[in-house]
Each structure stands twice: as C-alpha cells, then as structure tokens.
Amino acid sequence: DQPVKAMERDKVITCRYTLRENPPDILLTNYKMLDFLLLRPADRDLWRYNTPDTLKYLVVDELHTFDGAQGTDLSCLLRRLKSRLDIPSGHLCCVGTSATLGEKENAPDVLGYAASVFGEPFDADALITEERLSAGEFLENDMAVRFDLPDPGDTNDLDPESFDSPLEYLGRQAFLWFGDEGPRKDGESDDEWRVRLGTLLRGHVFFQNFLKVLGGRPMEYSDLLGRLVKVAPRLGEREDSYGSLVLDSLVSLVSHARKREGERLRPLVTVQVQGWLREMRRMVASVPLRESRPELFFSDDLKADRLSRTLPVIHCRDCGAMGWTSSEDQDDGSVEIRDLKSFYSGFFNKSRKIRYLFPGEAGGEHRGLAGKTRKLCPSCMTLSDVRDGGPCPLCGEPGLVPVFVPDSQYQKTLKDGTVKVLSSNDCPFCGSSRGLSIFGARSTTLSSVMISQTMTSRGNDDKKMLAFSDSVQDAAHHAGFFGARTYRFTLRTAMAKYIADGGEGKTLSEFAAGLPRYWSSKLDGGEYVSTFIAPDQAWRREFARLKETGTLPGGVFLENLSKRLGWEAFTEFGLNSHIGRTLEKSGVAVASPDPAFFAHSAALVLEALRNELPGMAPPEEREVSFFLSGLVQRMKTKGALYHPELEEYIRR
Ligand SMILES: [Zn+2]
Ligand SMILES: [Zn+2]
Structure with missing residues (x-):
C-alpha cells in the first residue's frame, strides 16, 4: 500500500x-x-516545534503488560522523552489504561507502579475503576417466580455436542429451563425472543443465585459449581457431568439474553469466559511407593524432598510409549536427579549416562527387545538387579518397581578418530528415529490447540482472534505459528466433514480431487478462498483485493488454491500422517491399500519367492502379507506415494 x-x-x-x-x-x-x-x-x-510545554498528555495503553524488564525499559524511555523535550516535572498529564489492573483494594500498589513507570506523582484519587452494579442492585425489582432446574431424562439434551447448531441448542435449553414459555415463538423476532429470555432469566432463582455467588468477581469454574451445589444440592446428586452441563446451559442462555436500553439492545449481563493454560515445562512424574500410581507434577511446584522422589518423563512422539528418564550414577546405581538443569543438558548432549525406564514394559527383553528389566527403588532411587520380589539391596524397601531399561548406548567415531559412547533417543519399541523426547508442551503449542478447538467449534459463529505476546521478538513468530496451526486444523476439520459426507472409501487421488470440489460447492467463492488459503499464500495481491473489495480472484488463482488443498489432503494421509494431531493419529481416517489388490500383490510376491528361492523353505503367506503391509506402511509415512506433481522427482 x-x-x-x-x-x-x-x-x-x-x-x-x-x-x-x-x-x-x-x-x-x-x-x-x-x-x-x-x-x-x-x-x-x-x-523541532516542541517547546517544554507542548506535549501535554502521555497515554500508555495496556499498562499492566509492562512488567519486569519491559517496565524498566518503558520507564527509562519515558524519562528520556521528558529529558529530550525538556519537560518540567509535574507538567505532563500521564494516563495508563488497563482492563486487567486496578482494583480499588490495591490502589496504593497500582498508583505506586504508575508513579515509577511515568516518573511522576499520582494522587490517591487518580485511580478510576469500574462502576458495577451489585447482584442485589441488578435484581432489585425481580421476584423469583421459577425454581426448577432442567430435568431431562437424558443428559444428551443438555449437551451442546448433541445439536447441529448453536440456535438449536439454545432453543432446547430455553425449553428445559422455562417449559413452553422458553423457546422462540412463532412470529416472534430473534431480538424480541432474546429480550424475553432476559426477563425469564431474571425471574429464575438459579440465575439470581448464580449472580449472587459470583458477587461481581471472576471465579474458577470448579469453585463456582461447588458453591452452586450448596444452594442447589440437586446439581450434585446426579452423575458427574450433570452439574456442569446445567451450568453451561445457564451461561449459554445468559450470553444470548438481551435487555432493551432505549432503542438499543444490550447484553443482559456481560459474560466473559476465560481459559487459562500453564506451560508444561520441567515436568516430572513420581516414582510410586507401593501400589500407588505415578503422578505428573510441575517440578517447580515441588519441595526438594518430594522432588528427589520424581524423575523427568519421556515419551515417543510416534507410538506414545512413556516412561521415566534419568542419568545413572555408574558407581552406586543411583538415578536420583540432583539438578534438573544439568540432567537436561546431559539429555540433549546424549550423555552415555542417560537411562530410559519404562515401568509398563518390564519383561520387554523376552519379546526380543534389546535391554533388560531392572528394579527401581522408590525409596532410595537406585537401580538394582534383585530378582523374585526381593527387597532393595541398599535400603531394604520391599516395594521395588520393575522397569524395562533399553540398551540405548551406541558408539560414534569422532573426526579425530576417538570413539565416544553416546546414548540414543531412538524409540526402542517402534524404532522411530529420535522419537523419544522430554514430555512437555510449550505455551505456543497449548494455545494453538485451544485456538483451533475454538475456531473449529460449531458453537463459534463469530471467529476472531487477537494474540498478545509479552515479547516483541516472539510476536511475529507466534503469529506465523498460530496461523499455520489454525490452517492445519481447519483442513483436518474440512477433511473429516468430507469423509462423513461421501468422501469415505475413495482412492487417495479421488479424495484429493473431491475435497476442493466438495468445499467449493458448499461455500461461496469468497468464503472458500478465505477458509482455505494457506498462510504462506495470504500475501497474494488477489487475496488482498478480495479482502478489501470483495472481488473474487481469477480462475488460475482458484485452480491453484484447489490444487494446494488437494496436495494438503494427500500429505495429511502420507508424509505428514504422523506429525501432530492428524486424522490418522486421532482415529478419524487412514489411507490403506485396497484389500483385494493387496492380497493379489501378496500372492504374486509369494509365488515369485517360491520360484526364485528354490531349496529354501518358502515363507508362509501370512509372513509375506505381514512384511508387505509393514513395507507399505513405511513407504506411506516416508512420503513414497505417487502424486502427479512429484513426477519430475521420480528416479527411474
Ligand atoms: Zn515409539
Ligand atoms: Zn532402596
């Protein structure tokens, strides 16, 4: 531009x-x-025109985001600005805004924080907070005339997943709460219904209690439900999900309800639902003492004595095998981790001392896996080789945990000829190269899952996202990451819908061609393009024009978009079928050879082997099928599937 x-x-x-x-x-x-x-x-x-009293106001938005080092940066910057323009102290009117910060109760802290950021004094009355009605004020003229909780014979009736659209769900919920009075009536406009819903809700004792329990403050979902069970014991009497389904039902109706203020429709009350995620880093799992099960913890939450009875967790990205990991002290067999940080550096440098301990795979050596079963003592955290249920040779603890410890060491010859012993993180069970990784999830990954979950939800009819990042450097990276992830999840949802609606049972190339056809017939041109354009293509001028003026891109653009969509479908079932939450890994769909064709090929191979290996015992039909299916599976995940676009790369 x-x-x-x-x-x-x-x-x-x-x-x-x-x-x-x-x-x-x-x-x-x-x-x-x-x-x-x-x-x-x-x-x-x-x-150049600034005299010391030219600049009068300085406004910093989202003041709360400037904490720690960024707060220091900002306050130095503002001081430089004042010094550069020669502004006398006390002259500037400084304003900080925040929707997160600033409760009356902690006014001194907030004012002190503002004073240190701006380098100007703030009076006690400089804090302007929200003016909110209390539940009592809000309900002043409302009598409770309804008392019953929804009581469907079947909890499916309360479950949003059982409905095709948000409106269908809302209509049913209105009936469950208010009987025939609830749902939208014939001839009633949507606005009228929403206002009437508001009136009905205000007269329901459960809604009144809901507002009173909240007391105008945010509350954790489980606390809120617990408090509501106290005033409405029936909520807690039924199976686990009944209480939360009723609460969700109420919140949904409240969010839909409106009130009239003059000409305008306003929300009955402001509803804000927040999901909080904690980055899963430095995770450890306990080594269970007698009979109990391992539990997952944030190591940062544990005190030293508890922490010493836990170990970091590894899992295989491909097959999901899960176990503990540690480094073994060669002298005394101790696997206690004294310092997580140096353990991680050992892990990433493939230190020979790294061990993987799989409790669920004990005895694996009898299945031909390289490694052996050892005993882990949950009390003194040593590995020993005692047999037959004997106690720990070091501390006498009887409840040892059998763990399979794979042989993970291998030798590597360095450039100068010396031989180094390293520990490999290939998965011992499925052979996945570098498959074993430390269990955890970065905040970007967790948020992208949350984003795609909300973006692909049927309940979301207004898809918007704003991402804030506390680091300027990371922001661009995060934006790209979220964009790519959201695209991937949109694709998978679109494929799943096509599969359910006629795409099942097609050959891969029919599917790749059918998917774009299916969606371009379901959506109008603009929707089709904006839903399926890949993030790396969003820069195209034709797409920019579509966004600005609504002009549909030309035929070549659309053709390429459909080609790309087909290609993405193709790789989702092949090369990428094991990366992330794919259709294959989530059990939705898998590409597999045509059984008749496969059996025919197996028979041909068998015949060839019989003829060409005379004198050798011919393999059994079962063995050949087994081998072939492994080969095909391997080829598929390595991307050895024929696609016309790959023609030029095929070596013959
Ligand atoms: Zn594996
Ligand atoms: Zn012991």
Missing part, C-alpha cells in the same frame, strides 16, 4: 516524510518505535 500523504475521510496520514514535515498533534506509536523516533537523526524534525 502507498503511504497516505493527506488526511481522508477514512484514512490517517501514514507517510513518514509528511509526518516529519508537519508533526502531528497526536502521535500514536509503540514503545519500540518511540525509541527510534528519539534516536534516528532523520526523525529529529518531528520534534
């Missing part, structure tokens, strides 16, 4: 030269940019 040089009806000036020539009255910027504006010689002109 061309930088805008003059103000227009719906445009502000974005041209830097124009801005420098005629400095703006209001400068909208971010703190990195402001830093540049104070540094770059070219930007000096921007400040």
Whole structure:
C-alpha cells in the first residue's frame, strides 16, 4: 500500500516524510518505535516545534503488560522523552489504561507502579475503576417466580455436542429451563425472543443465585459449581457431568439474553469466559511407593524432598510409549536427579549416562527387545538387579518397581578418530528415529490447540482472534505459528466433514480431487478462498483485493488454491500422517491399500519367492502379507506415494 500523504475521510496520514514535515498533534506509536523516533537523526524534525510545554498528555495503553524488564525499559524511555523535550516535572498529564489492573483494594500498589513507570506523582484519587452494579442492585425489582432446574431424562439434551447448531441448542435449553414459555415463538423476532429470555432469566432463582455467588468477581469454574451445589444440592446428586452441563446451559442462555436500553439492545449481563493454560515445562512424574500410581507434577511446584522422589518423563512422539528418564550414577546405581538443569543438558548432549525406564514394559527383553528389566527403588532411587520380589539391596524397601531399561548406548567415531559412547533417543519399541523426547508442551503449542478447538467449534459463529505476546521478538513468530496451526486444523476439520459426507472409501487421488470440489460447492467463492488459503499464500495481491473489495480472484488463482488443498489432503494421509494431531493419529481416517489388490500383490510376491528361492523353505503367506503391509506402511509415512506433481522427482 502507498503511504497516505493527506488526511481522508477514512484514512490517517501514514507517510513518514509528511509526518516529519508537519508533526502531528497526536502521535500514536509503540514503545519500540518511540525509541527510534528519539534516536534516528532523520526523525529529529518531528520534534523541532516542541517547546517544554507542548506535549501535554502521555497515554500508555495496556499498562499492566509492562512488567519486569519491559517496565524498566518503558520507564527509562519515558524519562528520556521528558529529558529530550525538556519537560518540567509535574507538567505532563500521564494516563495508563488497563482492563486487567486496578482494583480499588490495591490502589496504593497500582498508583505506586504508575508513579515509577511515568516518573511522576499520582494522587490517591487518580485511580478510576469500574462502576458495577451489585447482584442485589441488578435484581432489585425481580421476584423469583421459577425454581426448577432442567430435568431431562437424558443428559444428551443438555449437551451442546448433541445439536447441529448453536440456535438449536439454545432453543432446547430455553425449553428445559422455562417449559413452553422458553423457546422462540412463532412470529416472534430473534431480538424480541432474546429480550424475553432476559426477563425469564431474571425471574429464575438459579440465575439470581448464580449472580449472587459470583458477587461481581471472576471465579474458577470448579469453585463456582461447588458453591452452586450448596444452594442447589440437586446439581450434585446426579452423575458427574450433570452439574456442569446445567451450568453451561445457564451461561449459554445468559450470553444470548438481551435487555432493551432505549432503542438499543444490550447484553443482559456481560459474560466473559476465560481459559487459562500453564506451560508444561520441567515436568516430572513420581516414582510410586507401593501400589500407588505415578503422578505428573510441575517440578517447580515441588519441595526438594518430594522432588528427589520424581524423575523427568519421556515419551515417543510416534507410538506414545512413556516412561521415566534419568542419568545413572555408574558407581552406586543411583538415578536420583540432583539438578534438573544439568540432567537436561546431559539429555540433549546424549550423555552415555542417560537411562530410559519404562515401568509398563518390564519383561520387554523376552519379546526380543534389546535391554533388560531392572528394579527401581522408590525409596532410595537406585537401580538394582534383585530378582523374585526381593527387597532393595541398599535400603531394604520391599516395594521395588520393575522397569524395562533399553540398551540405548551406541558408539560414534569422532573426526579425530576417538570413539565416544553416546546414548540414543531412538524409540526402542517402534524404532522411530529420535522419537523419544522430554514430555512437555510449550505455551505456543497449548494455545494453538485451544485456538483451533475454538475456531473449529460449531458453537463459534463469530471467529476472531487477537494474540498478545509479552515479547516483541516472539510476536511475529507466534503469529506465523498460530496461523499455520489454525490452517492445519481447519483442513483436518474440512477433511473429516468430507469423509462423513461421501468422501469415505475413495482412492487417495479421488479424495484429493473431491475435497476442493466438495468445499467449493458448499461455500461461496469468497468464503472458500478465505477458509482455505494457506498462510504462506495470504500475501497474494488477489487475496488482498478480495479482502478489501470483495472481488473474487481469477480462475488460475482458484485452480491453484484447489490444487494446494488437494496436495494438503494427500500429505495429511502420507508424509505428514504422523506429525501432530492428524486424522490418522486421532482415529478419524487412514489411507490403506485396497484389500483385494493387496492380497493379489501378496500372492504374486509369494509365488515369485517360491520360484526364485528354490531349496529354501518358502515363507508362509501370512509372513509375506505381514512384511508387505509393514513395507507399505513405511513407504506411506516416508512420503513414497505417487502424486502427479512429484513426477519430475521420480528416479527411474
Ligand atoms: Zn515409539
Ligand atoms: Zn532402596
């Protein structure tokens, strides 16, 4: 886009030269940019008309995001700005805004924080907080006239998953709470219904209790449910999910309900549901003492004595095998981890001392796996070789845990000829190369799962996402990551729908061709393009034009988009079938050879082997089928599937 040089009806000036020539009255910027504006010689002109009392207001949005080092950065920057423009202290009117920070109760902290960021004093009355009605004020004129909880014979009736659309679910819930009065009536407009729903809710004792229990403050879902069970014991009497389904049903109706304020419709009350995730890093699992089961912990949450009875967890990305990992002290067999950090560095450097301990695979050596079963003592954390249920030779603990310890060491000859013993992280069970990795999930991964879950939900009819990052450097990376993930999940959902709606049983190439046809017939042109455009293609001019003016891209663009969609479907079942939450791994669909064709091929192979290996005992039919299916599976996951686009790469 061309930088805008003059103000227009719906445009502000974005041209830097124009801005420098005629400095703006209001400068909208971010703190990195402001830093540049104070540094770059070219930007000096921007400040040339500033006398010490020119700048009057300084507003920092999202003040709460500037904590720690960023807070220090910002406060130094603001002090530099004041010093550069020679602004006397006490002159500037400083404003910080935040939707997260600023309860009346901790006013001194908030004011102190603002004072140190801005370097200006803040009076006690400088904090402006929200004005909210209490539940009592809100319900002042509402009598409780309804008392019954929804009581369907079947909890499916309360489950959003049983309905095809959000409106269908809401209509049914309105009936369950309010009988025939609840659902939208014939001839009633949606707005009228939503306002009436609000009135009905205000007269329900459960809604009234719900507001009172919340007391105008956020509350954790389980706490809220627990408090509601106390006032409505029936909620807790039925099977586990009844209580939460009723609560969800109420919250859904409340979110849909409206009230009339003059001409305008406003939400009955503001509803905000938040999901919080904690990054799963430095995870450990306990080594169970007698009969109990291993439990997963954040190592940061454990005190030293508890931590010493836990070990980090590894899992295989491909087959899901899971166990503990540690490094073994060669002298005394201890696998206690004294310092997680140095363990991790040993793990990533493939130290020969690294051990994998699989409790569920004890006895694996009898199945031909390389390694042996040893005994882990949950009390003194040593590995020993005692047999037949004997106690720990070191501390006498009787409840030893049998674990399969694979032989993971291998030798590597370095450039200078020396031989080094390393520990491999190939999976001992499925052979996946570097398959064993430390169990955990980064916040980006967790959030992308949450995003795709909400983006692909049938209940989401207004898909929008805003991502905040506490690090400027990471923001671009995160945006790309979320974009790619969301695309992948959209694709999988689209494939799953096509499979359920006629795509099942097709050959892979029919499927890859049918998928774009199916969706381009279901969606209008603009929707089709914006749903399925790959993030790495979103820069295309035709797509930008579609977004701005609604002009549909041309035939070649659409053809390429469909080609790409087909290709993505193709790799989802082949090369990428084991990366992430694929259709194959989540048990939705898998590509497999045609059974008749496969049997025929197996018979041909068998015949060839019989003829060409005379004198040798011919393999059994079962063995040949087994081998072939392994081979085909392997070829599939390695991407050895024929696609016309690969023609040029095929060596003959
Ligand atoms: Zn594996
Ligand atoms: Zn012991």
